[in-house]
Each structure stands twice: as structure tokens, then as C-alpha cells.
Amino acid sequence: MVGAPVNFDLYMRHGDGPLIRVQPMVNTPQPPPPIVLPPPPPPQADLWEQPNGQIKCVFDAIKAHLRWGDNPGETDANMGGSDAFLELMKSLPVQGTCTLGVSPHRTTPIRDKDNRRIAIKWQGDVVKALMYKVQKRMVLSWNGSKKKCTRENCWVNSLDRMIGYCRKDSSKLREFLLLRDATNIQPNIFIHHPDLRMNAFDEENINVYLRSEHIDGKHFPTIVKYIASHPNCRFVIDMSWRFDTTLSPKKFNTFCIAICIMTFLHNNAFSNSTHPKIQLRRGLTIFKNAHWKEVRKILDRNKFKFIVTPATNQLTPNKMFSIRVIKKQDHTYQGDNGNGAVKDGLMTSKTTVHTSGASVGNALPHKPLAQHLETIVMLYQHILDDPVETEIRTRHAEFMGILATLMGTILQQDFKGHPMRPMTEQLTNYNIVFDYNVFTRLFQFKTGCTIVVQREGDGIPIINGKPQFLW
Numbered sequence: 330m331v332g333a334p335v336n337f338d339l340y341m342r343h344g345d346g347p348l349i350r351v352q353p354m355v356n357t358p359q360p361p362p363p364i365v366l367p368p369p370p371p372p373q374a375d376l377w378e379q380p381n382g383q384i385k386c387v388f389d390a391i392k393a394h395l396r397w398g399d400n401p402g403e404t405d406a407n408m409g410g411s412d413a414f415l416e417l418m419k420s421l422p423v424q425g426t427c428t429l430g431v432s433p434h435r436t437t438p439i440r441d442k443d444n445r446r447i448a449i450k451w452q453g454d455v456v457k458a459l460m461y462k463v464q465k466r467m468v469l470s471w472n473g474s475k476k477k478c479t480r481e482n483c484w485v486n487s488l489d490r491m492i493g494y495c496r497k498d499s500s501k502l503r504e505f506l507l508l509r510d511a512t513n514i515q516p517n518i519f520i521h522h523p524d525l526r527m528n529a530f531d532e533e534n535i536n537v538y539l540r541s542e543h544i545d546g547k548h549f550p551t552i553v554k555y556i557a558s559h560p561n562c563r564f565v566i567d568m569s570w571r572f573d574t575t576l577s578p579k580k581f582n583t584f585c586i587a588i589c590i591m592t593f594l595h596n597n598a599f600s601n602s603t604h605p606k607i608q609l610r611r612g613l614t615i616f617k618n619a620h621w622k623e624v625r626k627i628l629d630r631n632k633f634k635f636i637v638t639p640a641t642n643q644l645t646p647n648k649m650f651s652i653r654v655i656k657k658q659d660h661t662y663q664g665d666n667g668n669g670a671v672k673d674g675l676m677t678s679k680t681t682v683h684t685s686g687a688s689v690g691n692a693l694p695h696k697p698l699a700q701h702l703e704t705i706v707m708l709y710q711h712i713l714d715d716p717v718e719t720e721i722r723t724r725h726a727e728f729m730g731i732l733a734t735l736m737g738t739i740l741q742q743d744f745k746g747h748p749m750r751p752m753t754e755q756l757t758n759y760n761i762v763f764d765y766n767v768f769t770r771l772f773q774f775k776t777g778c779t780i781v782v783q784r785e786g787d788g789i790p791i792i793n794g795k796p797q798f799l800w
Contacts, residue, residue: 377406380484384477386441387449387461388484391417394429394437410481418451418459425450425460425469452476458493473542488525488574496525496574503577504529505584507568507798508539512561514794519552519564519610520588522581525574536564551612568800579618586616586735587627589758591789591798593732594633597765599787607789607796608760616735617754625739630799631789636781637740644774654686659723660710661730662687663775664698669747671737671775672698673730677720697752708774709767725762726771732756733771742776749776 380388388405392398395417397408408414417429427446430436439447446464450471451457462474478485479493487493489501496503505522523530523538530538538544539556546553556562572580592609595602628635654660657678664672664687674691676682681689685705691698698705709726713719737749762768772780790797 377482378485379405383441383447383463384461384475384484384486386447387439387459387477390429390437390439390447394435406482408482409477409484418457421449421451423450425471427464427469453479453493456493458487499525499574501525501574502571503574504569504571505577505581506530506535506566506570507584507588508535508564509567509795510555510559510562511565511794512563513559515605516607516791516794516796517555517562517610518567518588518607518796520581520585521611522578522585529569529571530566532563532565535566539564549612552610555610567795568798579620582616582619583623584627585611585614586619587624588798589614589756590624590628590732590735591631591633592758592760593762594782594784595788595796596761597768598782599784602787604786604788605791605794606761607791609758612757613755614758615755616751621735621739627800628739632784632799634783635736635740636783637742637776637778638781640773640777640779643777644770654707654710655712656682656686656707658710658712659719660686661708661723661727662705663708663730664691664701664705664752665744666697666701666752667704667745667747669744670697670750670752671734671744672752673727673734674753675723675727677723678716708771722763724757725759725764726767728756728759729762729768730771733768733775736772736780737776740780742778744775 379385388408391414392405392408395408395411395413397403397411397413398405403411425448427448428436428438439449441447441463447461448464448469448471449459449461452460456479458479459477460471460474461476462471464470476487476493477483478487478495478498480495480498483495483498485495485497488496488503489499492499503522503525505520508519508521510517519539524543539552544553570580570584571577589609589611592607595604596606656676659675659677662674662676662685664674664685666672672691674687676686676688683689683692683702683705685691685702686707687698687702687705690696691705692702693699708730709723711719711722713722731751731753734749734751734753737744738751742749769780772778
């Protein structure tokens with residue numbers, strides 16, 4: 330039968346010896362590879378985030394008072410969810426206290442690292458929360474107090490004013506806003522990232538918020554001064570963005586630096602422009618972790634064009650500015666880490682100078698430039714008869730130096746053979762600078778290329794005081 334299996338035996342003979350049957354070879358199956366189990370998830374205690382700052386002082390005082398950790402199973406990670414912790418919180422006076430326990434029984438003071446009293450209280454209607462505040466006066470005051478995240482074992486400050494969660498534990502979206510004074514025909518804008526809250530802002534509550542303790546002169550001097558000089562100003566929300574709480578800070582920094590750059594270019598790059606100047610009422614702009622490709626997309630969307638061409642002559646510091654910079658007088662400087670990260674800084678006659686020409690703080694071991702002080706180059710210096718004007722111009726030059734580094738990063742330029750990126754993490758914004766050419770010269774010095782900025786219409790269109798930004 331065709332295709333039927335055939336069986337046969339195989340024999341071998343050596344010389345005149347007998348036939349020897351050859352045993353068939355057996356394919357011994359290989360043992361299966363050992364099963365590698367994934368590592369077990371870390372215990373919950375390993376995921377616990379250690380408290381920091383003033384709330385750590387509160388945590389340490391409570392831990393000491395409860396003698397937490399003396400018994401088996403008592404760890405830092407589970408103290409906040411323990412019965413002992415809850416009982417202690419319920420025993421706190423309604424008005425608050427700076428001391429745990431009541432004399433003549435054992436008491437534990439709550440102090441910060443400067444030995445200032447910290448008051449705490451257990452407060453809330455639906456959700457109870459541990460409130461705390463450093464007391465600078467003898468009378469307890471709870472204005473500006475902070476509270477612990479309401480997840481029992483989380484010792485991070487709450488940002489959600491309704492539920493009481495911290496940024497990581499909250500599932501809500503956090504918004505940031507582009508605001509404009511609608512009473513001023515000249516464009517006056519402010520971009521802000523308020524604390525996490527339950528409901529979105531509207532025109533009514535944002536104007537109350539801007540005049541509250543949340544916007545103080547220490548952290549927001551520019552907008553505070555503007556509101557003080559324009560008491561009847563009324564801000565409208567030109568744009569609102571909402572992102573996941575963990576993503577929101579990075580998004581805010583991205584949009585904030587994009588607005589800063591567009592304002593700078595609109596006000597300074599187009600000498601023939603007839604548009605009103607945009608006044609960005611935000612002094613300090615942080616761009617740490619900004620997404621530079623997204624910044625480029627925003628600039629492109631707003632029709633800014635950048636022509637970058639290799640320079641025919643390489644600028645050196647003495648060809649750009651003063652032939653000889655006086656170290657102890659106001660000047661700007663630049664340094665790098667040898668891997669593309671560029672630091673732009675400022676020295677004034679009020680600060681202590683390092684022998685390199687940078688501020689002495691850069692030599693501290695934890696500073697990123699500490700091991701690269703030999704790269705310091707002193708750049709802009711112009712000593713005028715008026716020391717105040719000298720410092721203002723030097724600060725403008727520092728601002729433009731940082732912007733030159735940022736534009737080199739955005740336009741994917743190299744610095745000493747490596748992709749350029751900023752080592753600096755923030756800048757003080759100036760809407761109008763004394764000389765835009767300082768920016769272009771600094772860009773050429775850093776990148777070896779000239780830069781020409783173009784935009785149809787020579788700037789952002791302004792309609793009834795509103796810049797027509799495109800998002």
C-alpha cells in the first residue's frame with residue numbers, strides 16, 4: 330500500500346564477526362526552560378514617600394509622642410492610619426495647639442528646624458484633615474495654613490481644597506490660565522497656575538483670587554504692583570488649560586516659557602512694528618522640564634519663522650562686548666558642563682564673585698557648575714554713570730543670554746559638539762530690553778550661527794487689547 334509505514338532493523342558486521350543489531354537513536358526531549366517569575370511587587374512601605382519640610386517636623390513630633398516604632402509592626406509608613414494616631418488627632422483642642430499631650434502627663438512640643446512653634450489641629454466636616462502652620466506670633470493664627478493629604482498614610486501637602494488629596498493622589502484635572510485686563514486697551518496679560526481646586530475658575534472668582542493672599546508680593550510682585558496701580562482692573566480668562574495633576578506643572582512651564590518668548594520677540598524683534606507692546610505681568614518664569622519640541626510647535630503655530638545661518642565670522646567675548654571685563658563690577662557670564670548644558674548667570678557689585686567671574690555660589694559642591702568652573706566666560710558688561718541703570722541693563726543681558734540658550738535648544742543647535750540644553754531652570758522676564766542686538770550676538774556666540782526672526786505682520790496681531798495667540 331503506497332504511503333504505508335515500513336519498519337526495518339539495521340545490522341552491522343565487523344570483519345568476520347557476527348551481525349550486531351544497531352539500536353535506534355532516541356531523540357531525548359530537552360527539558361523545558363525554567364520559568365522565571367517576575368520579582369514580587371515592593372511592599373507598601375517601600376512605596377511610602379518620606380515627608381519633607383515643615384510637615385516632617387509635625388510627623389516627627391507625633392511619632393515621638395506616640396513612641397511609634399517601639400512595638401512590632403509599627404513603621405513610619407503605617408502610623409498615619411493607626412488607631413493611636415486617630416485618637417491623638419481627636420484629642421487635639423479645637424483651636425489648635427503647639428504641644429501634644431496635656432500636663433501633668435507627658436507632653437511633646439512641635440517645633441521646626443529653627444525652633445519656631447508649629448500649631449496643628451484636626452479639622453473638617455465630611456473629611457477630617459491635619460492642619461498645620463508655623464506660628465510667628467503668640468496668638469494662634471490659621472491664615473495661610475497648610476494641611477496633610479487626607480489619604481491616611483500620605484504625608485504630602487494637600488492641594489485639593491475640597492477632598493484634601495495631594496497632587497499624586499488626586500484624580501482631578503488641574504488648570505492654568507491666561508488672563509488679561511479687559512479694562513486696559515493696551516495688552517496686559519498674566520499666566521498663572523493656581524492650586525488644585527474642585528471647580529474651574531470663572532471671571533468672578535478669578536478676580537477675587539488675584540486679590541487674595543494666594544497672590545502675594547513676595548512670589549508675584551509684578552502682578553501685585555499692577556493691580557495696586559490699576560485698582561479697577563478686571564481680568565478675563567483668554568485661555569484655560571486643564572491637565573492631569575502630575576502632568577500639569579510640566580505643561581504649564583511649557584506654555585509659560587512659550588508666551589515669554591513670543592512676548593519678547595513681539596516687543597523687540599521687529600523694529601518696524603506698529604503693534605502695541607505686550608506686557609506680560611509675570612516676573613519669574615520657570616522652564617524646568619519644559620517640553621522644547623512643544624514650545625517649537627507653539628512658535629510655529631503662531632507663525633514665527635527662524636532663519637539660522639552659519640556665521641562667516643566667529644564672535645569671541647572681546648569682539649562682542651567689553652575688551653576687558655572687571656570681575657567685581659556688574660556683568661553676565663556663561664559656563665557649561667562639557668556635554669551641551671549651558672549655564673547663564675549674572676554678577677552684580679552686591680554679590681560675591683568667584684575667581685572664575687561667576688557668582689561664588691556656583692562653586693558649592695552640589696551645584697552643577699562646580700566641577701566646570703574653568704568653562705566660565707564673562708560676557709556682557711557696560712558700566713554707566715548711573716549704577717541703577719547699569720544693573721538694569723546687566724539683568725536684561727542675562728535674560729537675553731538665557732533666551733539665546735533656550736532658542737538654541739528649541740532650534741536644535743549644538744554647543745561644543747553636543748546638543749544644546751539649558752542648565753539654568755528659570756529666568757526673570759523683561760518685556761522690553763534696552764538692545765535686541767545683544768540677544769542676536771549672544772545666540773551667535775553660543776551657536777556659531779546668526780539668527781533672523783520673521784513673522785508676517787511684524788508681530789502678534791492685537792485686537793481690543795487682546796493678543797491673538799494661537800494654541
